[in-house]
Amino acid sequence: MKKIEAIIQPFKLEEVKEALKAIGVDGMTVSEVRGHGRQKGHKEVYRGQEYQVDLLPKVKLELVVADIRLPEVVQTITQAARTGKIGDGKLFVYDVAEAIRIRNDDRGESAL
Amino acid sequence: MKKIEAIIQPFKLEEVKEALKAIGVDGMTVSEVRGHGRQKGHKEVYRGQEYQVDLLPKVKLELVVADIRLPEVVQTITQAARTGKIGDGKLFVYDVAEAIRIRNDDRGESAL
Amino acid sequence: MKKIEAIIQPFKLEEVKEALKAIGVDGMTVSEVRGHGRQKGHKEVYRGQEYQVDLLPKVKLELVVADIRLPEVVQTITQAARTGKIGDGKLFVYDVAEAIRIRNDDRGESAL
Amino acid sequence: MYRWNHVVLATLLLSGAALGQTVTDGEARWAAMQSTVKAAQSAGDNAWMLVCSALVLMMTGPGLALFYGGLVRKKNVLGTMMQSFILMAVVTVLWAVVGYSLAFGEGNSFIGGFHYLFLNGVGAAPNADYAGTIPQQTFMVYQLMFAIITPALISGAFAERMKFSAMLLFMVLWSFLVYFPMAHMVWGKGGLLNAFLGGRYGCLDFAGGTVVHVTSGVSALVCALYLGKRLGYPSEPMKPHNLVLSVIGACLLWVGWFGFNAGSALASSALATSAFVATHFGAAAATLGWMLAEWIKSGKPSVLGAISGAVAGLVAITPASGFVTPLAALGIGFAAGVVCFFMVTAIKHVFGYDDSLDAFGVHGAGGTLGALLTGVFATYLVNDGLKDASGRPLPLGLVDGHPGQVLNQLIGVAIAWALAAVGTLIILKVCDLLIGVRAEPQNETEGLDLSMHGEEAYNFEA
Amino acid sequence: MYRWNHVVLATLLLSGAALGQTVTDGEARWAAMQSTVKAAQSAGDNAWMLVCSALVLMMTGPGLALFYGGLVRKKNVLGTMMQSFILMAVVTVLWAVVGYSLAFGEGNSFIGGFHYLFLNGVGAAPNADYAGTIPQQTFMVYQLMFAIITPALISGAFAERMKFSAMLLFMVLWSFLVYFPMAHMVWGKGGLLNAFLGGRYGCLDFAGGTVVHVTSGVSALVCALYLGKRLGYPSEPMKPHNLVLSVIGACLLWVGWFGFNAGSALASSALATSAFVATHFGAAAATLGWMLAEWIKSGKPSVLGAISGAVAGLVAITPASGFVTPLAALGIGFAAGVVCFFMVTAIKHVFGYDDSLDAFGVHGAGGTLGALLTGVFATYLVNDGLKDASGRPLPLGLVDGHPGQVLNQLIGVAIAWALAAVGTLIILKVCDLLIGVRAEPQNETEGLDLSMHGEEAYNFEA
Amino acid sequence: MYRWNHVVLATLLLSGAALGQTVTDGEARWAAMQSTVKAAQSAGDNAWMLVCSALVLMMTGPGLALFYGGLVRKKNVLGTMMQSFILMAVVTVLWAVVGYSLAFGEGNSFIGGFHYLFLNGVGAAPNADYAGTIPQQTFMVYQLMFAIITPALISGAFAERMKFSAMLLFMVLWSFLVYFPMAHMVWGKGGLLNAFLGGRYGCLDFAGGTVVHVTSGVSALVCALYLGKRLGYPSEPMKPHNLVLSVIGACLLWVGWFGFNAGSALASSALATSAFVATHFGAAAATLGWMLAEWIKSGKPSVLGAISGAVAGLVAITPASGFVTPLAALGIGFAAGVVCFFMVTAIKHVFGYDDSLDAFGVHGAGGTLGALLTGVFATYLVNDGLKDASGRPLPLGLVDGHPGQVLNQLIGVAIAWALAAVGTLIILKVCDLLIGVRAEPQNETEGLDLSMHGEEAYNFEA
Ligand SMILES: Nc1ncnc2c1ncn2[C@@H]1O[C@H](COP(=O)(O)OP(=O)(O)O)[C@@H](O)[C@H]1O
Ligand SMILES: Nc1ncnc2c1ncn2[C@@H]1O[C@H](COP(=O)(O)OP(=O)(O)O)[C@@H](O)[C@H]1O
């Protein structure tokens, strides 16, 4: 099993979710994060005090998938999340040692 | 060392924490996430505009534990978090290459 | 490639970010988490109802770096985040199987 | 019709010259002048009473809605605010149809009649029994605002677990069975407890210690006991989700309470001022009372404590506000702050019921305390509304040398307790049989906002 | 100067003894007394009108700012609130310079003149044409508050996508081209539609059904159509980011609306009370109307629905508030709740325009409905301001047996629709040519708060 | 007692017929009529002043509490709101015991006496020196609200780092050492700077430019300097955590300020209207002034800027509000907006002190500016309260051809600066010695909410 961790633009979440649903991937966990990369941040000014904000809102998607589905899922995500502009984000893949469904103790790929 | 990542129902957090404390596991990191799986979401309507909400609030627990404690901790978590209904969540295990205590640079299992 | 996951004190984030910038590390993802460890929590009382709060606000930093930069980056983070007091946090390292830049499908270390 | 007085007045005032010609007879001239003066008096009093009506509405929405809304968990904030908001609509309709008539129409000692059904006859002319210088419509709408907030106060007790439909039914029945009778008994002409208009046991309740706070507080207790605890209480943390909202709410309650108490003078008189001052002083002293008690007992003075203290003080001073001196108000307020602190932090835990937002601990206890202390501190030096045959003001409370008043107050309080407790229990039973009062467990877990109203309060992701 | 009346009065009242000596002649004594009574009357009326002015300002800020601010996405909340707030500043300056003069100065049937340029001559003395018992300055500042909120209402239609600079320009031009003329036509002396001061087509609009709500609502529709949909609408979720804010806003609107409607009696009279009651009843019934319609249609009564209903009811009762009985107010309100519910949930989706916060659905539809129903339910029993030669009150609406009034109302509404639609379209074109009205796509995506104002509303991390 | 006037009135008005029989003598009839007219006048004025008292309280809570609360970091929001809220309680008790007496009792040029200790003798009868048509109790409670908000303003300077206990002690001492004397000097009978009641240097301060804003603003500066910077300032980001709260706060301040300024006419007179208009115009122009200055200098008009500008304008117009024309108010406001913008954004950074919420930059600078400009623009055309022997109004400011007034204003401002600076420094030293003023570093890091009050404002997880 592999874990996919994709950092994407928040406004792309809906599209990525739809695309994943289309290929039958359901299980995923989403969280709000802030990211820093090549994308330029913005300036905020509060009563003359300037702040350079370089952590921008992003959404992190985490999915654990069977090895065999990995390429397909990765491609689906990158395609749906792409705008071609700086800030589109990154996708990382990790090995998973074990997966368990809490409800009934199913283990391994059958737990996904 | 292994990292346990458990996605559980928010209202189960207290119980899981107690159970872990009972077996002497202290270190953990918790975050708010939203998850999507088999659990059905709900409908929200704002002035006639319907939204199907399929990302439901979950809590993510992260613990790095010594290999030897893994089974015990996993069992403790799954038992405490279980209601037996869809939506109970998942637990994933990953390998950890290194752990460091920032305070004093302790490394490896002694850092946990 | 390695993934560094550092749990630090929120008020140290700015310093750590500066330190990383100084050594040329740009890409990172940050999220708000709550952590539990040796650090004592605090008591809150609402109309006589006491709550022992043992999950304290922390910041989680995630960076994927090339293997070769790992030691330097780890040292930079631990040094900048250290106060020497309990609660400074932990740093974990994991293997990364693959990294992809969503914008243009760059893969591997060149995607970082 | 409504514009008449004003038009007459304008005619008279703006054409002083013409006046001399039209009114030839001296007595007619006097009468005309008297009517213009009456209009001028009414302008001042009516301005005040309309403002007070608005202030009392503001106490319910947004005041109470915020105070309570901030104290519940995030998933219940809309449902909780809605319980206040919807009463602004529901009780208004009840009042228009028959409520005002049952409370203030002439009837027997316990309930009014149907004289004012559909507000028939409630117009521009004053009702001299209640307020001789303002249109009866003003009096009617002012009293309506009290009828709205009283049931809303109860909702603090069953927060986070009552079905919305059952809440609606409960509130309608409660208005009929508890509020209208109680308001009639204490304030209605010929009411059993009306000290000024022929009541058997003259109970002093300037702005609603018994009518509003004892009834709502005791009903709250019954609701808390009947509905049982919230799922997970007290093991799961149920911290207030947004105390900033509660602070705003408490401040608006404080400000609005001036309308509640000082408005109960029913005129922009020195008595209104006196009640205004007592109200403010009571709130201030209670804030300090609660804060000090908490500081000593728990080691830290909490903001939730301070605002709870303020509300407790406002509750306790309510029945007394038009009868006591500023210094007595400080005393009553301080006592209320300390007593309610112990009710909420100690007594509640001893008994173990789940009065989610302490509607009983604050309104029940504070209202009872205030009603009794009114019997102690009320003085004719502040309010000489009661006169003997020769026109000399009668002594009011214990401090005036009239200990019997404390007994009368006790009777009033006892009746309010009994009516509220029995009435509420019956109503809950009925509601439970008809539609069930408690939300389904999964709905309670999901939260009222989603399960009852299909919404979430905060959508911060987008 | 301004203090004069008061000083005279004090002299007279506080030295009753001296009075007898100074005033020897009976007639002079009468005159003096009349002037003190006039001052007393003015004190009451002025107190009321100043309070109402404050209340109407409170409707815009924080009322409307919160109501709208809560409905947008997090990234646009400050920009949305700013649209209301900045109008409190901009329109005030316009009004001082020339706006008041154009609206209420004498001119032709369509627009006032320059008589009151820079508020010249607008001082302590009453303007008897409009309000004979209060300083004209009071009348001026009260009317200013209406000129502020009206354009602010429009902003609900173009929320989340209009450039701030364009918004400012738009609002200035709109005030000149739509608001000042419309206010003059309906309320200005000699205005085409002024029922009380010599208008050709006497249109009954007590507090601004046509002047405020139809104009803003119709302009909102034109804006929504002209600007087009928000990026991502309707596929992306655009849920209200903080309904708690909207509930607070709705409550403050309700409370402030008493100033709006009851203040339009321009005196603290029984007519003010009557309008106060009608306002409250209209809001209450509409809340129930919307809630029931939604409950039946969607299965759940939402809090957003309840507060939207309240606003719809307040809108619809606005033109009628000084002319109808309490029971008629209940009817008008209920109708408004149901009709606006369908406008917002059904009709809008059929046509597919993106009126982000339903400014048209609520103000346009509710205002039109209210203006027409005013023609039906207005009655001389409530307002006898119109008299025949012999001083007998004239019948007002259909219920008084004067069906022609409905036609007059239709004419008024038609003129308001036409002026608003054409005026707004022209202004949008001009603004678009000069500076562009729509925010750049990346600015819209980033949110108005950051892109237009360089700020973020919430910084919860630190 | 209190109800007396009203009862008399009712008797007279409601039994016109009986009147003729009872009052046989013409003069007695006149006297009775005069007393009813006096009551009518009082009703209007009292209504207005009670409303104004409520409005000024609303400025502190929730107004200022929100304005300041939104500007701090999340972890300090409750502690910051508490600083305003608790003053509503603490100062009230001080005022009742001795504060009112020290400020408004007769004494010497610098401080009042103990005449009104425990509010002895402060009842229903007017105090003609201050306000001849309202109960002295009304005047007392109205002035109390000023005594509450003034110290609360200071708290903006030491936000996020002062110990709660030290804050309480500081505020009590500050009331005695700075506020009561300053209020007496400017407004008390016989006060050194009282222009109307026999002061040596007649300083024009209608509603508190020197008494309220200069004293609090200068004290704020001293506090900021004495306490030092917040930990991490200015390297760590310290963005406002919730600007929505600040916008609500600013709006409520604006609305409440009508009570502050227009209420300072102490009657519902044309002067009140004039002050109302000046207040509104000043706020509006200052909003635009700050916005334009910021737009030009930083490229974007921020919402925080707009609301800060509004407050700056309200501050500056405060001393002038009862003396200047509407157009002068626009000018004063605009100047204040621009000047305070530069104080806050440029001057502060030059000197480098950490006035966390700019209490000095806005209140100190704006108050000083306003006090001086009052000397320029005050005119007898607006306020003819000062008369020469023959009863002709005296010229007031420079525009009236009385340049000396500017000097008097300077003297008033200088005294306020000196008293505030020296007094505050002494008090801080005392507090520091007794209990320490600054929070422990770990408490500051943890946040005031947790460390001082044991609570958190937001619990969004559950
Ligand atoms: N090395 C990294 N480790 C972890 N997260 C990263 C890394 N590089 C980028 N990110 C995440 O990806 C987001 C997008 O990266 P950015 O460099 O702005 O865009 P792009 O990859 O399209 O050039 C960042 O905001 C950050 O959250
Ligand atoms: N493949 C997956 N990868 C990551 N997270 C998952 C995956 N499957 C489920 N989850 C997480 O677990 C939660 C519960 O899953 P769900 O399928 O609803 O329950 P159950 O496993 O009991 O059937 C989801 O809301 C989601 O957060």
Ligand SMILES: Nc1ncnc2c1ncn2[C@@H]1O[C@H](COP(=O)(O)OP(=O)(O)O)[C@@H](O)[C@H]1O
């Ligand atoms: N075993 C662990 N797994 C995951 N996170 C941990 C673990 N131990 C500690 N943490 C995280 O590190 C934070 C700091 O740990 P703590 O024990 O308080 O400090 P220190 O390591 O300096 O003694 C915790 O709040 C928690 O978020």
